[in-house]
Amino acid sequence: MGGTMATNVKEEVLEAARRAAQSRGYAGLNFRELASEVGIKGASIHYHFRTKADLGAAVARRYWETSDATLQEMWERYPDPKEWLRHYPSTFRQSLENGNRICLCSFMSAEHDDLPEPVKAEIQVFAEVNIKWLTKAVSASTGMSEPESERRARSIFAAVSGAQLMARSRADISVFDSLIEEYCHSGLLPG
Amino acid sequence: MGGTMATNVKEEVLEAARRAAQSRGYAGLNFRELASEVGIKGASIHYHFRTKADLGAAVARRYWETSDATLQEMWERYPDPKEWLRHYPSTFRQSLENGNRICLCSFMSAEHDDLPEPVKAEIQVFAEVNIKWLTKAVSASTGMSEPESERRARSIFAAVSGAQLMARSRADISVFDSLIEEYCHSGLLPG
DNA sequence: ACCTGAACACCGTTCAAGT
DNA sequence: ACCTGAACACCGTTCAAGT
Numbered sequence: 001m002g003g004t005m006a007t008n009v010k011e012e013v014l015e016a017a018r019r020a021a022q023s024r025g026y027a028g029l030n031f032r033e034l035a036s037e038v039g040i041k042g043a044s045i046h047y048h049f050r051t052k053a054d055l056g057a058a059v060a061r062r063y064w065e066t067s068d069a070t071l072q073e074m075w076e077r078y079p080d081p082k083e084w085l086r087h088y089p090s091t092f093r094q095s096l097e098n099g100n101r102i103c104l105c106s107f108m109s110a111e112h113d114d115l116p117e118p119v120k121a122e123i124q125v126f127a128e129v130n131i132k133w134l135t136k137a138v139s140a141s142t143g144m145s146e147p148e149s150e151r152r153a154r155s156i157f158a159a160v161s162g163a164q165l166m167a168r169s170r171a172d173i174s175v176f177d178s179l180i181e182e183y184c185h186s187g188l189l190p191g
Numbered sequence: 192m193g194g195t196m197a198t199n200v201k202e203e204v205l206e207a208a209r210r211a212a213q214s215r216g217y218a219g220l221n222f223r224e225l226a227s228e229v230g231i232k233g234a235s236i237h238y239h240f241r242t243k244a245d246l247g248a249a250v251a252r253r254y255w256e257t258s259d260a261t262l263q264e265m266w267e268r269y270p271d272p273k274e275w276l277r278h279y280p281s282t283f284r285q286s287l288e289n290g291n292r293i294c295l296c297s298f299m300s301a302e303h304d305d306l307p308e309p310v311k312a313e314i315q316v317f318a319e320v321n322i323k324w325l326t327k328a329v330s331a332s333t334g335m336s337e338p339e340s341e342r343r344a345r346s347i348f349a350a351v352s353g354a355q356l357m358a359r360s361r362a363d364i365s366v367f368d369s370l371i372e373e374y375c376h377s378g379l380l381p382g
Numbered sequence: 383a384c385c386t387g388a389a390c391a392c393c394g395t396t397c398a399a400g401t
Numbered sequence: 402a403c404c405t406g407a408a409c410a411c412c413g414t415t416c417a418a419g420t
Binding site: 220221222223233234237242243 | 414
């Protein structure tokens, strides 16, 4: 009878919204469709999330929190810093595996001009969390200076995002793998 | 008098739609708004473009045709193949300069799942045209083998797209410049 | 040939009402 | 506490009808 066992409608909406937003963006989110997935009516979502902007911001916040946790786990799982960078692209690969979805941050970066401020803010945090993690990983595995590591971290983040986007446009995950391989080959990513 | 002097409503719609799509995507295109920019009513656009899908496909086709012409000009303007690659990112930079817009292909790649087939097809051609051009530029300036050059060309296209997307999310063109610089520094782009 | 009014289906949102 | 039907103002899209 613990609270954790109960189905939580709010959580289900949040999860359905995340999946939808990774497929069709913030503009593609709609209350009536999300509601029907969860088994309630469109109007009922407003009980849990006051506005669409609130839902979008909640989804984006949860998204970077999850990413943060996943990256921290990689911290602990692999002893060698070089492993960190080698495994980083797999977090983006998983979105593609999961219904050819892309990173929420990438989709919402494209939608930038039509996004409510609070949503933009949470999306920014996702990028910052990833870049901070990458900076440490680059620094630890190459011995680059801190500003150099950050510049490299940013370029890795942008390049991996671009690879994911291109793979989605072909609906072909092997495109992603080839691009990452070439990033390694060219020197952007380590060996 | 000459047909080239007459204002051409269809052309104006096409141009307004391109600008809108680079800001807000295919989903963000709307007939009433485009029409009011051109001075007609929303419904009138359907005389020139049967459906939104037809308009989208026409915009995307025109987009790769223009890109193709621009790239061919670079062919002729610069004698040294190394200049070709150095100038390639500037075509993406211009979209950012022009109202923080992004490449139509990038936005529509994100929107992949909600795109009519003919639009997807034209967008694919844009990527192919760019990759073919880049392949020649890489091959001519590095002496890499043909398959190696194409792999590198694809990774440059993906990475530059990602850099543009990230710069848009910050609404800061200097982010783009820093990323390109770091691509050069890392070896993805030449020196 | 070129354009429009009016209708349609759908959206986010609100709110009084239900349990 | 949690959900709903109905209504509202608005949107993109369509099509028969205008000139």
